[in-house]
Amino acid sequence: MRKWAGTLLALWVIAVALIVGFFYSQGSADLRGQDRQPIAFSHQRHAGELQINCLFCHRGADISPAASIPPVYVCMMCHRSLKAQTPETQKLLTYWNNKEPIPWVRLQRLPEFVRFTHQMHLNAGFKCTDCHGQVAQMTSTPRAATFEMGWCIRCHQRNGASKDCFTCHY
Amino acid sequence: MVEYRDQNAPPGGPYRWGMVIDLDRCTGCEACVVACHAENNIRISGEEEASKGRAVNWIRIERYWEGEYPNAQVKFMPVLCQHCGSAPCEPVCPVYASYHTPDGLNAQVYNRCVGVRYCGNNCPYTVRYFNWFEPHWDEPLNEQLNPDVTVRSVGVMEKCTFCVQRIRGAQQTAQKEGRRVKDGEVTPACVQSCPTEALVFGDRNDPNSRVSRLSKDDRGFGLLEELGTEPSITYLKRIK
Amino acid sequence: MEARKDFFLKKQKRAGEKEHWNLIQKTNDDLLSPMFETGRSYYVVVAVLSLLVLAAAGAWTYQIKTGIGQSGLHPPIFWGVYIASFVFWVGVSHSGTFISGVLRISKAEWRRPITRIAELMTLFSIMVAALFIFVHLGRVWRFYYLIPYPNQRQIWPNFRSPLMWDAAAIFTYATSSLIYLYLPLIPDFALMRERVTGWRRPLYRVLALGWRGTQTEWRWLGMAMRIITILIVMVMISVHSIVGFDFAVSLVPGWHSTIIPPYFVVGAIHSGMATVVMGLYFVRKIYRLDGYIRLEHFDKMGKLMLLITLLWSYFYFVERQVVWYGKIPDEMTVLDSILYGPYAPQHWAMIAFNSVIPLIALSIPRFRRWPLGLMIVGILINIAMYIERILIIVPSLGHPRLPYAWGRYFPSWVELTILVGSFSFFLLLYVLAIKFVPMIAIWEEKEGILHGRYEER
Amino acid sequence: MADTKSAKRIIFGLFEPQTPLRPILDRLQEMKFSEESIEISSATPILAQPVGVGWKRFRLVHVTIIAGAIGIFFGVLLAGGTALLYPIRTGGKPIVSPSIVGIISYEMMMLFAIVTTFITAVVKVLRSHRVAAEYDPRIDEGFVGISVLSDRGDPRGGPVQDLFQEAGAVEVEVQ
Incomplete structure (x- = not known):
């Protein structure tokens, strides 16, 4: 028994390290369950079934660093004229009537020290789906990629883009 | 669709950014210091920290006095990072936080820095500044931070x-x-x-830029260039 | 083979003589007694040291929470007490390998009571030194950026930085000094395993590796010891050279000098020897081991210290002399500030403690046989060596080439608390070790008796 | 060790320090016990004639040298390889430095050599235990033990015990 105690201890330590490591690595990308938005907005419905262009709502994407979240009036451009109301669109109307912004939960987030411009990437010919996944088929919208540095570098290497630290960090 | 993807590899070869500082024009007004503070989210050191010698000025005006009062003469010299072509701060960084960009900038990557501060010691110009504490700005200065510049956290060099x-x-x-x-x-x-337009900035690889033309002036010298640091800044000073 | 047989028989005969037999038993009992006799003062010492260590831990926690600005550092002086302490403790760690390694290689018989005391110092001081690397970091929670491992960021540390050479050297040195301490401890663990009761017994059972004292085991141990001793002396030279490179390869006036790496090695041995003498004195005094750590040992240590003092003085003279004659303005401002300027009192005290007093005192044969005197010289040398580290770092950094940026430095209370805590931590580890391992290698002492070179006083 | 089912047994004799061991060892060799099956236990190395398990064919320094060579290789990979592989631009300056590769390789050579030598020695020490008897605390006091390994049914067992008794053993034990 004593003979195996050391081995068991070592195995236990390794197992704990693996489990902790697994959960840690999971935490670096968002999980589906983390998409808890104030309104059950569906990209599948808007971008998929209704074929709305990404840039119609995220209008900053090709002209500025930030893609931007649409303000409520962009939603209301269509929803104002819609007759059928569901409980979720009722919530939208409530925000509109109260003149309040919708407190969307931000999921596609980069650390503060990363300088990322949507404009540059769209100018270079990338599509939204290259990084954000097939949003048109998703009801909730978790991160499609890890958005971690290694992921960025691999893509920059593939495409011959700048591999200078000062491209993204300043 | 653009022609080239690497910003630092434009048509006609890479850039090499440089500056010319005309000491004969400098009046020591420190407008550059203030502008730099506003542009680059430089933290407010405060009286206490500044008295410990921890004031942060990415560009500072050095004052040197010549002669005794009343015949004293003061000379000004703006000193900022010289963006050395062969920078002493770069090889000593254990994590490549201090490194050279392809367009000739001497870069500091804040999120990579662990704060060993060797670069600060090895810089002969003493133009590297350390974040001794978490930076803060008094109201309402915290409302005017530049969104294009990272706010440096505690423990990193800048x-x-x-x-x-x-x-x-x-x-x-x-x-x-x-x-x-x-x-x-x-x-x-x-x-x-x-x-007074004492400071001129431009691409040294472009022979027709103002910087290239001015740096060929016979008043030109590089600060401590005898150390072999190959500074990107040329100072101009008429020697009487 | 025949000669070997005779040797074996002769030794066996010698061991058989009654007084040798008694001596062996007495050695066992004497050298184990510090592990069993625990007075009240021991607990007091442990408690006081623990409190000091806790205070330093608290100060460090405060520094991590608020920022490295709790130190007295400011541009242009980016390194201060922490790096000085790091260099100092790396220096002290050279005691073990130099004394024990070099004496082992040269098969000096008088090493026997000294090796263990010195090897423990090596391990503990390199641990304290390594701690200072972390204390010094601005963002210690990002220390893993310095470790070369494949990561998702796809980037590696910069091995061109002297600090990475440091990391590699310190890691190698710490690992090998642990091994170097452990190897000759195995037979002693076996001995203690049979004589200790309570919670220490299972610990020793594991640590002794089932040692049975067979000739095969002795043979393997001896072989491993011989090889590792030679290697660790080579590591030792490289470690402090690399710590010297930290300064020498920089561009700072006062640091950029070819003599710095070898000078650092000599300085390290200087403070290491001084610390060993202090250790010898206190272990002998407190545990009444006069019969083992004898006056001849102090005498020989004194001679060795005299030699190292001469060597250190020579290196120091050469370093300053070359700068003095060069009259390069940048270098001269540093030298002037040390020789006549604000750092002059510390400097001349350092010269007195480090060179003049040891040279005079250790040249007197009767002084070398006075343990208390030697211990005091040891303390003086250590104080002086600490000042010397400060004098290397602070005046050089305080006088950069552009005079506008000149600065002075005085450590803050956080730095001083951590400094005191580091000394306490070293002492605490040492004091605790007294209860775990015999301060003198028992089997080596017995081997000395068998060799028949046990000199009576 | 005191496992009765084991096919091997160890006859252990404990002798006073002054006992001349050479005659006993000579007698054991006359009884055709191989060198590998005889082991002497003592409190200090007494440099006896080569007895014990096969260290003759094995030199530790070779392990050290091979490990050192692997360490150099590792050091070159670490200091040179990681710099070569570095994906980020560093201003077009070469970042592989031969002297640094030398320094890191030196440290890694030492690390590998020392650690491997240590581990090999420890493994060898552990593996040599099948010949010797359990540690007798009296060995610390200067007593010398002789262990003889033989098969359980070996007829020489009795004579060996007699030999030990004759030679003045303080204790004879069969494990």
Whole structure:
């Protein structure tokens, strides 16, 4: 028994390290369950079934660093004229009537020290789906990629883009 | 669709950013210092910290006195990161936080820095500044932070970047239009604010830029260039 | 083979003589007694040291929470007490390998009571030194950026930085000094395993590796010891050279000098020897081991210290002399500030403690046989060596080439608390070790008796 | 060790320090016990004639040298390889430095050599235990033990015990 105690201890330590490591690595990308938005907005419905262009709502994407979240009036451009109301669109109307912004939960987030411009990437010919996944088929919208540095570098290497630290960090 | 993807590899070869400082024009007004503070989110040191010698000025005006009162004469010398071509701070960084960009900038990557501060020791110009504490700005200065510049956290080294956010912005515009950055298209905050135009910024690889032409002036010298640091800044001073 | 057989028989005969037999038993009992006799003062010492260590831990926690600005550092002086302490403790760690390694290689018989005391110092001081690397970091929670491992960021540390050479050297040195301490401890663990009761017994059972004292085991141990001793002396030279490179390869006036790496090695041995003498004195005094750590040992240590003092003085003279004659303005401002300027009192005290007093005192044969005197010289040398580290770092950094940026430095209370805590931590580890391992290698002492070179006083 | 089912047994004799061991060892060799099956236990190395398990064919320094060579290789990979592989631009300056590769390789050579030598020695020490008897605390006091390994049914067992008794053993034990 004593003979195996050391081995068991070592195995236990390794197992704990693996489990902790697994959960840690999971935490670096968002999980589906983390998409808890104030309104059950569906990209599948808007971008998929209704074929709305990404840039119609995220209008900053090709002209500025930030893609931007649409303000409520962009939603209301269509929803104002819609007759059928569901409980979720009722919530939208409530925000509109109260003149309040919708407190969307931000999921596609980069650390503060990363300088990322949507404009540059769209100018270079990338599509939204290259990084954000097939949003048109998703009801909730978790991160499609890890958005971690290694992921960025691999893509920059593939495409011959700048591999200078000062491209993204300043 | 743009012609080239690497911002630092524009048509006609890479850039090499440089500056010329005309000491004969400098009045020591410190407008550049203030402009730099505003542009680059430089933290407010406060009286207590400044008295300990921890004031942060990415560009500082050094004052040297010659002669005794009343025949004293004061000389000014703006000193900022010289963006050395062969920088002593670069090889000593254990994590490549201090390194050289392809367009000739001496870069400091804040999120990579672990704070061993060797670069600060090895810089002969003493232009590297350390974040001794978490930075803070008194109201309402915290409302005017530049969104294009990272706010440096506690424990990292920081220094002049030649306002890289402006350089990159101009490069992106130029890249979209498929051309090189034009001379005078980029001006760092200090250059922009200098009332006597003592500071000139531009691409040294472009032989026709103002910087290239001015740096060939026979008044020109590099600060401590005898150390072999190959500074990107040329000082101009008439020797009497 | 025949000669070997005779040797074996002769030794066996010698061991058989009654007084040798008694001596062996007495050695066992004497050298184990510090592990069993625990007075009240021991607990007091442990408690006081623990409190000091806790205070330093608290100060460090405060520094991590608020920022490295709790130190007295400011541009242009980015390195201060922490790096000085790091260099100092790396220096002290050279005691073990130099004394024990070099004496082992040269098969000096008088090493026997000294090796263990010195090897423990090596391990503990390199641990304290390594701690200072972390204390010094601005963002210690990002220390893993310095470790070369494949990561998702796809980037590696910069091995061109002297600090990475440091990391590699310190890691190698710490690992090998642990091994170097452990190897000759195995037979002693076996001995203690049979004589200790309570919670220490299972610990020793594991640590003794089932040692049975067979000739095969002795043979393997001896072989491993011989090889590792030679290697660790080579590591030792490289470690402090690399710590010297930290300064020498920089561009700072006062640091950029070819003599710095070898000078650092000599300085390290200087403070290491001084610390060993202090250790010898206190272990002998407190545990009444006069019969083992004898006056001849102090005498020989004194001679060795005299030699190292001469060597250190020579290196120091050469370093300053070359700068003095060069008259390069940048270098001269540093030298002037040390020789006549604000750092002059510390400097001349350092010269007195480090060179003049040891040279005079250790040249007197009767002084070398006075343990208390030697211990005091040891303390003086250590104080002086600490000042010397400060004098290397602070005046050089305080006088950069552009005079506008000149600065002075005085450590803050956080730095001083951590400094005191580091000394306490070293002592605490040492004091605790007294209850775990015999301060003198028992089997080596017995081997000395068998060799028949046990000199009576 | 005191496992009765084991096919091997160890006859252990404990002798006073002054006992001349050479005659006993000579007698054991006359009884055709191989060198590998005889082991002497003592409190200090007494440099006896080569007895014990096969260290003759094995030189530790070779392990050290091979490990050192692997360490150099590792050091070159670490200091040179990681710099070569570095994906980020560093201003077009070469970042592989031969002297640094030398320094890191030196440290890694030492690390590998020392650690491997240590581990090999420890493994060898552990593996040599099948010949010797359990540690007798009296060995610390200067007593010398002789262990003889033989098969359980070996007829020489009795004579060996007699030999030990004759030679003045303080204790004879069969394990």
